[in-house]
Amino acid sequence: MTAPAAPAPRFTGSFTQQEPLPDDAIAAALEVMRHGRLHRYNLAPGEAGETALLEEDFAAFTGARYCLAVASGGYALACALRALGVAPGAPVLTNAFTLAPVPGAIVSVGAHPILVEITEDLVIDLHDLAQKARASGARVLMLSHMRGHIADMGALMACAQALGLQVIEDCAHTMGASFAGVASGRHGVLGCYSTQTYKHMNSGEGGLIVGDDPQIMARAVLLSGSYMLYPRHRAAPPPEAFADLRLETPNVSGRMDNLRAALLRPQLARLPARAARWNALHDRLAAGLRDVAGVALARSAARAAPVRSSFQFRLPGWSGDRIAALVARAAERGVELKWFGAPVPQGFTSTHASWRYLPPQALPRTDAVLATLLDLRLPLTFSEGDVDLIARILAEEIARG
């Protein structure tokens, strides 16, 4: 008689459970609720306000001259386009591998997204960028550092400069990351961040914009709905920068409030330590899959220092049916894989073909990469043991084929 095989271990953790907010963030939020001045411009005499202080903190953290806190990451992107004067009908370049709020922000200002191919390393393809910049006449590139994969920013910015492109960086997945020692978001003219629950700091919803240009940032402040209260900012351009703009710039309200800012300031102080924990979880999972035949991982650009809060791998040569079966087997064992090649978008995962409000654009190389690209979240509620079990389950199910 043979003993029955031990049941295959199952992972029971949650891929969407973030850590609780730290006690000092909760205390700071309670303080705001107790005094009741939630609106950013509702200040007691001599009070700076949590939102203005967050802007000051985040400007210092990224090394930017100016910072503006807003209602969401998507709002930050649209505000950045407006602040650069992108007009209805204008073409705006963006990498085809990104999340729906990016083409959504472009379309929200009446502009036309021109999707650019990506490479097997999941970053923008500079040859396709040059070709499409010339063909479209676009003046703006909205570069999305999707899933934290950072292009060689030296090469990219040289290319953008040669093409006369202004670069807006979508840093929803690179808050706390850097390239060549410069914070992600500080290579282009504007950097946009999200503080939505699934990003690197959690205020439920929220966004930040950084930049050095006084006119552009003054326009962003006015756009966000500052009324004539912009002197209450602490990380905004000086009042002179607003003189010619204050009556010419529409108010497209999208401010952050003091409650969210109070939640974020203590989290910012912890961001470097959290980034290190994310990278450790990511590298452990990568090590667990290193010897699994058929698995391909993206290479990181030489001087990039990413924050790997999620994990991507490709299975080159696998058919859609095989991948769909793998996703189902992994799910049975509690491992939630997102597949960018799925025919119908699921959850937060979508691809350019599902943005049907855009005219269809042929992106054969991006499609070939996404067809075998799998993705999983790595919330900081996971332990090293959790990651080891996930790696084991994936290795076994990939080997089963």
Ligand SMILES: *Cc1c(COP(=O)(O)O)cnc(C)c1O
């Ligand atoms: C989340 C996200 C955004 C927008 O953030 P919201 O705060 O949800 O509006 C933009 N780009 C990418 C790549 C994202 O993942």
